[in-house]
């Protein structure tokens with residue numbers, strides 16, 4: 001039986017992470033170049049704005065769509081110009097509304113191959129959205145002169161994706177990294193996981209990938225990963241772009257890897273235990 005374990009992990013994760021910031025509006029703003037923030041106070045949605053239309057990364061939950069739409073329009077862009085829709089990974093806080101956005105706008109949904117079964121699933125909390133393009137590690141998504149690279153960073157989900165892109169900002173080219181998720185959620189089984197036997201090795205690979213990516217702009221699927229609110233306040237106060245934070249990125253990845261490795265060791269010593 002595959003479903004119960006997956007459901008247990010996903011549901012435990014949802015309850016544990018329920019957060020008042022999830023559905024709270026956040027001011028939309030330009031991060032750098034043609035990359036904008038249009039998500040909620042914690043559920044990040046990025047908008048790559050191009051002359052040929054826009055690419056949002058993540059849809060959040062269905063109830064968040066009006067907030068996202070409003071943010072896009074407050075920036076002077078059109079929700080109807082959504083041409084391609086991407087996700088960080090197939091968990092409801094990032095993808096529940098993909099089907100809604102595709103239906104509203106006719107955008108093409110592109111998802112890492114390993115997350116497609118979850119994306120197309122019509123089970124409770126799943127978007128049941130048709131995927132137009134299956135992505136593999138290193139694939140490039142291109143629109144209107146912008147290029148996004150899909151990096152497979154599995155473990156958190158089998159197809160968890162870290163997106164990178166280069167942005168022109170004044171006379172500088174900035175490397176943006178949008179971390180998919182390096183987190184071991186409550187209920188996750190790292191040792192003897194029958195539904196995902198390679199899960200721990202996948203996390204190991206993910207940390208190697210994250211450490212190899214050049215990063216100026218440190219971003220991720222949740223605002224909490226990179227201190228969205230505090231950095232936004234500093235930006236508003238006129239500071240040099242606080243999202244340019246290569247040291248913060250390195251420290252974050254190192255801390256997350258340490259947390260993963262400790263949990264992995266713990267589960268090796270207590271077989272049958274799950275992450276808390």
Ligand SMILES: [Zn+2]
Pocket residue numbers: 089091156181
């Ligand atoms: Zn997740």
